[in-house]
Amino acid sequence: MAGRFQGFTQEGLDFLQQVKAKNDKAWFEEHRFIYDRSVLNPFRALVDDLAPVMLEIDPLIETRSAVGKTISRIHRDTRFSQDKSLYRDRMWVTFKRPAKNWADAPAYFFGIAPDSVHYGLGYYSASKSTMDLFRHTLKQRPAQFLEVAGCCREPFELIGESYKRPLVKDLDPPIATWYNRKSFAAIVDSPDMEPLFHADLVTRLAGGFRQLEPLYQWLMTIETMKQIDPADL
Numbered sequence: 001m002a003g004r005f006q007g008f009t010q011e012g013l014d015f016l017q018q019v020k021a022k023n024d025k026a027w028f029e030e031h032r033f034i035y036d037r038s039v040l041n042p043f044r045a046l047v048d049d050l051a052p053v054m055l056e057i058d059p060l061i062e063t064r065s066a067v068g069k070t071i072s073r074i075h076r077d078t079r080f081s082q083d084k085s086l087y088r089d090r091m092w093v094t095f096k097r098p099a100k101n102w103a104d105a106p107a108y109f110f111g112i113a114p115d116s117v118h119y120g121l122g123y124y125s126a127s128k129s130t131m132d133l134f135r136h137t138l139k140q141r142p143a144q145f146l147e148v149a150g151c152c153r154e155p156f157e158l159i160g161e162s163y164k165r166p167l168v169k170d171l172d173p174p175i176a177t178w179y180n181r182k183s184f185a186a187i188v189d190s191p192d193m194e195p196l197f198h199a200d201l202v203t204r205l206a207g208g209f210r211q212l213e214p215l216y217q218w219l220m221t222i223e224t225m226k227q228i229d230p231a232d233l
Contacts, residue, residue: 122185
């Protein structure tokens with residue numbers, strides 16, 4: 001898959017490591033050109049190259065390669081946080097439909113830190129009402145869901161906090177592992193940074209995101225169900 005993205009650079013990863021240590025406005029402004037050149041610009045190119053694939057998965061997904069749209073802000077909002085660090089030492093992109101409550105909607109994601117890379121699909125923090133609807137679909141169509149869940153095979157693993165006590169006893173284990181989650185994501189989380197430095201990272205991510213499409217489409221049915229009167233379910 002040829003395109004604009006040519007890979008990240010060690011300079012970009014070093015910048016993220018240094019911004020964690022410095023975390024100073026004067027230092028950041030002095031080195032902003034590195035952020036633009038070796039962090040932000042590669043992310044923009046990556047989003048642009050992935051956009052056709054993401055629009056095939058969902059024509060309504062946001063694919064504009066802009067900070068605040070698909071690309072995270074490096075500046076932290078410290079108003080309501082005890083951590084007053086001005087800048088993040090990690091960056092990420094998300095592909096999701098525009099939504100006010102974005103944390104409660106399914107999203108594809110890819111992110112880097114100075115020493116790790118991760119990508120996948122899931123919720124940032126699903127609400128209880130969203131997970132209740134998800135559990136409703138599991139009870140209604142368990143066999144169909146297990147077919148969908150097959151897309152979460154390697155290299156992905158299922159993560160997400162589970163309730164300490166099963167919500168329903170005697171569920172089949174393959175269903176129970178999903179049913180008892182408070183939120184979840186199918187994710188690759190790796191310390192191997194080498195793939196970041198090559199243009200075929202686009203192909204790797206596109207393949208992974210396509211692999212997870214059945215789960216994405218299932219989760220989008222949950223979004224549709226949010227518009228339905230619960231009495232009609």
